[in-house]
Amino acid sequence: MKAWTWLAPRLMSGLVLAAPVFAADLPTAERARELQNLLIQDCGSCHGLKMRGGLGPGLLPEQLSSRSPEYLTTIILYGKPGSAMPAWRGLLTPSEARWIAQRLLEGPDS
Amino acid sequence: MKRCLLFVALLISASTLQARGTGDLGVLIERASSSVQIVETSNNTSLKRVAGLGDLSHASVVYSRDARYAYVFGRDGGLSKVDLLDGSIAARRLQSGNSIGGAIxxxxxxxxxxxxxxxxxxxFDAHSLEPVADIPATYGDDRARSKVIGLVDAPDDRFVFALWDAGEIWVLDMSDRDRPQVTRYRNIGRQPYDALITGDGRYYIAGLFGEDGMALLDLWNPDRGVRRILSGYGRGEQKLPVYKMPHLEGWAVAGNYAFVPAIGRHEVLLIDMQNWTEAGRIAVHGQPIFVMARPDGRQVWVNFALPDNDTIEVIDTQSLEIVHRLRPGKGVLHMEFEPRGEEVWLSVRDENRVEVYDTRSFERKAAIPASKPSGIFFTARAHRIGL
Known part of the structure; x- marks a missing residue:
């Protein structure tokens, strides 16, 4: 429910259209809640619950301004060799990774 | 009139601050709401919530030696001194931009x-939190600064820690607080991710993320340097993605064996502490995060990284078999044994509660509501080296 309260206005304002995520690929409301929790709590273990960084770099929108959603999606899915960033493709589908990338670019308070 | 007011004020303060020991108290971190709960283990209840502690993403706690004050280390660099008796914040200082833990x-x-x-x-000074020494973790020709992990206290007023980016271990001697002395050990291995010190304060062991193995420093023989142990315990095999860094701090010793999490594998490693070689492996349910011994060493409890973080397994240290499996709920992040081990507390983050189990019957004894609970720390830590 909560996910839709922020997703719906963005869908209408066309913000989400900036990324080629099709409606059919969007997670269900329940899955969106799980992904949101994973983003804050599990990504947050290394990047900080407020995405200000930790063992991993900060992921606030201003720190990601030069990164495309495609780049972030790839890093999420395949990890970053030589660093502690794992490949999440065993737990996330490409469209779910894309959803998280988009969420990061919009900022934790959006 | 004045005297009467004073009397009333005394009465009020006496009722809010009643005399009590702190030996059965503890703190649980509510990581998403900048708060902690003060709890007690005699009746398994929550006494108070203390808010305003900043970003507690990866918060940990050490205790003053009188076990009255909890020092809470927050992710945002906040260092807070919480009075367990009245729940007040006795002192607080934002000491860096991003921190990971501390020691007394x-x-x-x-x-x-x-x-x-x-x-x-x-x-910092433990009483006032006034700064005493600043030790930048610089390395290499360009004097870059490394992230520091695995900080512990050691006998003779020393602190020991490891440098994630630099692959070094440093020993900081604070016996003369005006002249801090640093001893550096270089090339200890790639990306130390956490470390532990044995309960006698003799051995400091850092786990390595960038390669298989661990780095061992014998603090009774510091001149012998750091040596590598368990090199290549999984060389040649594909490592699993590590969704969460294991912790070594709560490590488990039973008899001559140490139990440690294998990184990137569904195994607990068994180390023979006589010669620091691998003595075996125990297959477990997922990638272990905490591998903790009940205080008597008879059981070892293990929790796991995603996607297996709803489960706990209990290893019997005599038979080396898994004797029990619990499923408390999603996001079991931390466990803490009561001082003599008859009960254990588990934080179940995604269920927003902390559960207390009897370690003999495995029966659930209590459930305490908590907002996204993570670390649990009891005051018995006040009197143990390395905690």
Whole structure:
């Protein structure tokens, strides 16, 4: 429910259209809640619950301004060799990774 | 009239601050709401919530030697001194931009904090939290600063820590607080991710993320340097993605064996502490995060990384078999044994509660509501080296 309260206005304002995520690929409301929790709590273990960084770099929108959603999606899915960033493709589908990338670019308070 | 008011004020303060010991108290971290709960283990209840502690993403706690004050180390560099008796914040200081943990000195007079940003260790007076020493973790020709992890206290008023980016272990001698002395050990291995010190304060062991193996420093024989143990315990095999860094701090010793999490594998490693070689492996349910011994060493409890973080397994240290499996719920992040081990507390983050189990019957004894609970820390830590 909560996910839709922020997703719906963005869908209408066309913000989400900036990324080629099709409606059919969007997670269900329940899955969106799980992904949101994973983003804050599990990504947050290394990047900080407020995405200000930790063992991993900060992921606030201003720190990601030069990164495309495609780049972030790839890093999420395949990890970053030589660093502690794992490949999440065993737990996330490409469209779910894309959803998280988009969420990061919009900022934790959006 | 004045005297009467004073009397009333005394009465009020007496009722809010009743005399009580702190030996059965503890703190649980509510990581998403900048708060902790003060709890007690005699009746398994929550006494108070203390708010306003900043970003507690990866918060940890050490205790003053009188076990009255909890020093809470927050992710945002916040260092807070919480009075367990009245729930007040006795002192607080934002000491860096990003920190990961801390330690209290042997004599209880100094608090050291390990920082990611700016990378290094800062030392404060335990009473006032006034700064005492700043040790930047610089390395290489360009004097870059490394993130610091695995900070522990050691006998003789020393602190020991490891440098994630630099692959070094440093020993900081604070016996003369005006002249901090650092001994550096270089090339200890790639990306040390956490470390532990044995309960006798003799061995410091850092786990390595960038390669298989661990780095061992014998603090009774520091001149012998750091040596590598368990090299290549999984060389040649594909490592699993590590969704969460294991912790070594709560490590488990039973008899001559140490139990440690294998990184990137569904195994607990068994180390023979006589010669520091691998003595075996125990297959477990997922990638272990905490591998903790009940205080008597008879059981070892293990929790796991995603996607298996709803489960706990209990290993019998005599038979080396898994004797029990619990499923408390999603996001079991931390466990803490009561001082003599008859009960254990588990934080179940995604269920927003902390559960207490009997370690003999495995029966659930209590459930305490908590907002996204993570670390649980009891005051018995006040009197143990390395905690």
């Amino acid at each position: 000195s042997q004599d209880g007079r100094l608090i050291a904090v390990s920082n990611y940003d700016p990378g290094g260790v800062r030392v």
